[in-house]
Amino acid sequence: MLSMIKVVQTFPSVRIPSSSGGLPVDVSLIAQLVHGSGNHLFASVSARQQQHQDFVDELDEPSAKLGGTDFDKGDPTSLYSFVVGPKGHPFHRHAGHRIFTAISGSGGAQLRFSSASTAQIAEDPQSFLRALQCINIPPDCMFTVRFGGETWHQFAPLTRNSPHPVFFALSCHTNELGGDLSDDLRQQVLANEASIPSLTSLLPQEVADLLDAAMAKGQIATVDLSLEAPPGTLQRAMCYTARGSVGTILGKWGAWRRAKGFVSHHGDxxxxxxxxxxxxxSLLLKQFEGTPFHHEDTFTLTMPLSNFQESNATALLTRLLDGFMENPPRGVTRMMAVRNALVRPMGLRTSPLGCPVSSLLSPDKSRLFANRFPVLEQSADAHNMRAQVVLGADDKHLSFRSCVAARIVQGGQVEFSLGSRVRCKNAFGRFYMWAIDRTHRAYVTPTMLRMAVAHAQIHAPADALGAAAA
Known part of the structure; x- marks a missing residue:
């Protein structure tokens, strides 16, 4: 077969004009990654994608919606991740414009496009084949693709029966309302309930049969893009063989390793x-009432109520208590580990949580707040503008009580507070409080409160808040 090879100094690219007057298809190679990285990345991304709350597995194109539309704020775009496995996926089209960045698997990928319109295909199915063009993408390669709505496309392995995945991609739908959408589909889009499968139309079967016959004969115009070596060379053959071999190993390693990630929120x-x-x-005023106590403090942190998805004090307090348990400061945790090691031989209480809220881990479930948190007392006012609980425990050297509260105040603000009272039982208790007082006031309590409030601002699934909001 005759071929023409052109050397370029920039990104190897190709533009395929539309045969029906639409937008062209643009494909560019961006970077060649290390051997086997395509399969490894595919495996790890696939595992993470499967755990996403908006994961969908249909039409041989598993996907997840990473960011949806917000038409109220003038944003019609959506962002998706999707993967195409070793078998490829069926020919299809979407009504709207698409842009995506992808990384090919360690066996490479073939992108197939046809710009024939629905009317042209209905009049002459062969028009689909006349407008068909393939683009070969090398293994382990980052590339970009852009094409208009109604463009037929299919992504397949570079060679038949390849064991390697085709690619994974991050796709931007630049206007989810773009193109000719049915009324039902338009309503799905407006409700931010659309998905890649729902926005997909498959190629008619009679045209798919024509395509299979043409592909079997190898009668399709093809553009080969590469960054390392041109087609038909020994270097290309050796490179592809090496990448495929390494990709098999790294792909299995990526699938074996448990996918995980970390989200870290820092001070606001x-x-x-x-x-x-x-x-x-405050319920703290009633603690040790009528008896002497040796320590008292209260710390507050005020934030805009609009920062939270909850609108009543009980739900806000629930999120705050969640924060104490799920987002403890690492520094406080390390200090508690040292403290526990020192006092354990004395038979004193130990806990991984900071002392003011350590009783949240109490096994005593006789009195619960929000059906989850063990407390000594709790209260909420009639309008649910203020909610508070009392935590605490009695130990050999002292007894402590902590009041945790959420109060909605004027100006659309919410005030969170954490206060403590301590009654010492003996000389060691008084020495203990003297030793920790400065660190407790300057670091432990303020940091715990700040981290818990930061956690409360992170949106949680609605069902996790059901008990609190009831």
Whole structure:
């Protein structure tokens, strides 16, 4: 077969004009990655994608919606991840415009496009084949693709019966309302309930049969893009063989390793203030009432109510208590580990949580807040503008009580607070409080409160808040 090879100094690219007057198809190679990385990345991305809350597995194109539309704010775009496995997927089209960046598997990929319109195909099915063109993508390669709505496309392995995945991609739907959508599909899009499968139309079977026959004969115009070596050379053959071999190993390794990631939220600049005394109405004022106590403090942190998806004090307090348990400061955790090692021989209480909220891990379930958290007392006002709980425990050297509260205040603000009272039982208890007082006030309590509030601002699934909101 005759071929023409052109050397370029920039990104190897191809543009396929539309035969029906639409937008062209643009494909560009961006970078050649290390041997086997395509399969490895495919395996790890596939595993993470399967755990996404918006994961869909249909039409041989598993996908997840990473970011949906927001028409109220003028944003018609959506962002998806999707993968195409070793068998490829069927020829199809979408009504809207598409742009995606992908990394090919370690066996390479073949991109197939036809710009024949639905009317042209209905009049002459052969028009689909006349407009068909293939683009070969090398193994382990980053590339970009852009094409208009109604463009037929199929992504397949570069060679028949390849054991390697085709690619994984991040796809931007630039306008989910673009193109000729049915009324039902338009309503799905407006409700942000559309998915890649719902936005997909498959190639008619009679045309698919014509395509299979043409592909079997190898009668399709093809453009080969590469970054390392041109087709038909020994270097190309050796490179593809090496990449395929390494890809098989790294792909299995990527699938074997458990996919995980980390999300770390750092300070938002909010100030934690220490009050001179517990505020009026605080349950802390009733603790050790009528008996002497040796330590008292209350810290508050005020944030805009709009930062939270909850709108009542009980739900806000539930999220705050979640934060104490699920987002403890690492520094406090390390300090508690040292403290536990020192006091364990004395038979004192130990806990991985900071002392003010350590009783949240109590096995005593006789009195629960939000059906989950063990507390000594709890209260909420009639309008659910203020909710508070009392935590605490009695130990050999001291007894402590902590009041955790959420209060919605004027100006659309919510005030979170954490306060403690401690009654020492003996000289060791008084020495213990003297030793920790400065660190407790300057670091432990303010940091715990700040981290718990930061956790409360992170959106949680609605069902996790059901008990609190009830």
């Amino acid at each position: 600049g909010a100030e934690v203030r220490e009050l001179d005394a517990a505020p009026a109405g």
